[in-house]
Amino acid sequence: MELILLENILNLGNIGDKVKVKSGFGRNFLLKKGKALRFNKENLELVNKKKDELKRKNLEIKNKFKEIAKLVHNKSFSFFKESKENGDLYGSIKPKEISNLIKQKTNADVSPSQIILKEELDKIGVYQVDINFHSEVKSNISLKISKIQTK
Incomplete structure (x- = not known):
């Protein structure tokens, strides 16, 4: 499926780029969320006319996210969870929990989909x-995950 991007998308392209993606990703994400248009002559002309407006909108969004990033950058957050004797947690920590903790501590809106976990957070430690x-x-x-101290 060939599309024209309406915004910069990581590992895919920039505004106005013609990209080839799998049909499911194109239909279910890019088109549905308004991040792209189907590639044809009319849409190409439309995007070229609106390119400056799209870039300005993209810059506004980027600046908003820069402010939020400043609030959380290099900060440390702590979780206290029940764990087994060997340090394994009874359940892993998910992006939704991390998002809620960041919102609670810094009042910054971070979506769970923006959080990238390189590994499962299922043991006591620092990640x-x-x-x-x-x-x-x-x-x-x-993120520091500690054991709940019980008496």
Whole structure:
């Protein structure tokens, strides 16, 4: 499926680029979320006319995410969870929990889909977690998972 991008998308392309993607990804994500248009002559002309407006809108979004990234960049967050004797947690920590904790501590809106986990957070320890706000704005945080102290 050939599409024209309406915004910069990480590992895919920039505004106005013609890209070839799998049908499911194109239909279910790019077209549905308004991130692309089907490639044809009319849409190509439309995107070329609106390119400046799209770039300005993209810059506004990028600047908004830069502000949020400043709030959380290199910050450390702590979770206290029940664990087994060997340090394994009874359940892993998911992006939704991380998102809620960041919102609670810094009042920054971070979507769970923006949180990139390189590994399962299922043991006590310290983890580095990347946050991808925008194709050009990234941040990272440190998560410390500790055992709940019981008496």
